[in-house]
Amino acid sequence: xxxxxxxxxxxxxxxxxxxxxxxxxxxxxxxxxxxxxxxxxxxxxxxxxxxxxxxxxxxxxxxxxxxxxxxxxxxxxxxxxxxxxxxxxxxxxxxxxxxxxxxxxxxxxxxxxxx
Amino acid sequence: xxxxxxxxxxxxxxxxxxxxxxxxxxxxxxxxxxxxxxxxxxxxxxxxxxxxxxxxxxxxxxxxxxxxxxxxxxxxxxxxxxxxxxxxxxxxxxxxxxxxxxxxxxxxxxxxxxxxxxxxx
Numbered sequence: 668x669x670x671x672x673x674x675x676x677x678x679x680x681x682x683x684x685x686x687x688x689x690x691x692x693x694x695x696x697x698x699x700x701x702x703x704x705x706x707x708x709x710x711x712x713x714x715x716x717x718x719x720x721x722x723x724x725x726x727x728x729x730x731x732x733x734x735x736x737x738x739x740x741x742x743x744x745x746x747x748x749x750x751x752x753x754x755x756x757x758x759x760x761x762x763x764x765x766x767x768x769x770x771x772x773x774x775x776x777x778x779x780x781x782x
Numbered sequence: 783x784x785x786x787x788x789x790x791x792x793x794x795x796x797x798x799x800x801x802x803x804x805x806x807x808x809x810x811x812x813x814x815x816x817x818x819x820x821x822x823x824x825x826x827x828x829x830x831x832x833x834x835x836x837x838x839x840x841x842x843x844x845x846x847x848x849x850x851x852x853x854x855x856x857x858x859x860x861x862x863x864x865x866x867x868x869x870x871x872x873x874x875x876x877x878x879x880x881x882x883x884x885x886x887x888x889x890x891x892x893x894x895x896x897x898x899x900x901x902x903x
Binding site: 700702704710711712713714717758762767768769770772773774775 | 812817824826827831837841871873875877879890892895
């Protein structure tokens with residue numbers, strides 16, 4: 668069975684602070700994909716990044732970075748110099764294999780950036 | 783390009799009424815997913831289709847729920863009769879499912895619609 672755990676239910680920081688959102692996953696599949704989605708207050712789900720199990724290189728996109736470590740089954744997300752617009756619920760998700768497969772989501776982390 | 787389109791965006795109905803949610807996937811995508819988001823259960827898959835064929839409906843809560851995909855550009859999720867516990871946000875997502883690849887490209891990524899907020903009184 669697949670499982671995603673986001674242990675941090677809520678995080679609140681002051682603007683310009685760095686913040687890391689944790690994601691731990693469980694799977695028996697050798698081929699799998701990890702995702703992060705953002706859900707702003709408006710409610711839509713916005714795709715941020717996808718990583719496959721064969722690629723452990725860290726990814727950086729502007730102020731966002733992702734650290735994928737198979738040894739600890741973690742796929743953590745760091746926002747550097749946070750901004751108020753980063754306030755949202757962030758979901759980590761896992762999908763097995765290729766093709767049409769369902770996403771298994773974590774419970775989400777509500778991030779509040781205070782001015 | 784247009785993203786996933788869902789209608790209606792908000793639906794308020796009374797218990798016992800039939801509710802139909804609609805989804806238009808991204809043009810060219812061949813997989814469509816229906817998810818439900820509640821405070822208690824989070825985001826969970828209800829059903830998904832590949833090439834208009836239902837692949838996994840194990841998440842459909844009970845016989846009151848049904849989903850169809852008559853063609854590649856349209857899907858419906860129907861609840862009949864509706865109950866207050868069906869109140870949730872229903873998301874539709876679509877993706878282009880390809881064959882085996884380890885290239886790390888953005889194939890198979892699911893893109894979500896804006897959701898339908900359903901309230902059953």
